[in-house]
Amino acid sequence: MTFDLRWLSPTAAFLVGIPLLGEGVVPPARLAGAVLLVGFTLWGYLRCRKQGDEVVRAANTAAVALGAPFGLGLAIGTIFAVRFLPGARGLVEQAAGHAGSIGPVAAAFGLGVLFTASLIVTATSCAWAAWWLSKR
Amino acid sequence: MKNNIRELRTERGWSQAELALRVRVSRNSINAVENGKFDPSLPLAFRIAQVFESSIESVFDAADIWQD
Numbered sequence: 001m002t003f004d005l006r007w008l009s010p011t012a013a014f015l016v017g018i019p020l021l022g023e024g025v026v027p028p029a030r031l032a033g034a035v036l037l038v039g040f041t042l043w044g045y046l047r048c049r050k051q052g053d054e055v056v057r058a059a060n061t062a063a064v065a066l067g068a069p070f071g072l073g074l075a076i077g078t079i080f081a082v083r084f085l086p087g088a089r090g091l092v093e094q095a096a097g098h099a100g101s102i103g104p105v106a107a108a109f110g111l112g113v114l115f116t117a118s119l120i121v122t123a124t125s126c127a128w129a130a131w132w133l134s135k136r
Numbered sequence: 137m138k139n140n141i142r143e144l145r146t147e148r149g150w151s152q153a154e155l156a157l158r159v160r161v162s163r164n165s166i167n168a169v170e171n172g173k174f175d176p177s178l179p180l181a182f183r184i185a186q187v188f189e190s191s192i193e194s195v196f197d198a199a200d201i202w203q204d
Binding site: 052055056 | 176
């Protein structure tokens with residue numbers, strides 16, 4: 001199986017860019033940075049998805065079609081479950097408490113977005129690998 | 137869809153990677169098509185047939201296309 005590493009640059013930009021938009025950045029610059037960052041990440045992933053031969057594109061399409069809804073559903077289910085688990089809820093509140101200038105609500109929202117994105121990426125990667133394994 | 141890609145390829149002494157280079161697809165794609173796990177589009181089927189200097193019918197077996 002060939003591992004296509006083109007998805008690394010948007011992922012790296014997203015992970016490196018998020019902390020850079022934290023403390024010390026004025027709100028308009030933060031908003032512009034966030035829009036640019038999310039835009040670059042989406043553009044990078046879409047570019048990866050459309051490249052390659054028809055079999056690779058079929059693998060990418062199947063991975064997104066199967067993995068993204070599963071990851072999103074899992075993330076939403078987990079976020080709802082966290083509301084009823086005292087330990088997990090305390091962990092989120094503790095992390096949000098270290099938010100600094102962006103505020104605890106924004107920090108909790110950011111954590112939720114990062115958690116959801118990471119589950120979607122993980123589920124999509126698993127679906128992609130499973131698709132290729134099924135075609136061997 | 138069944139095919140004769142493996143036989144045609146080994147007759148010529150080509151590896152999957154070499155065939156992939158000639159057809160301009162990835163080696164995994166050639167493997168998926170060769171094992172009958174992925175039905176190629178008409179342009180890709182033509183390209184595979186052309187690198188073997190054969191017709192599509194002699195590369196791909198259309199016997200099972202009516203079975204659902």
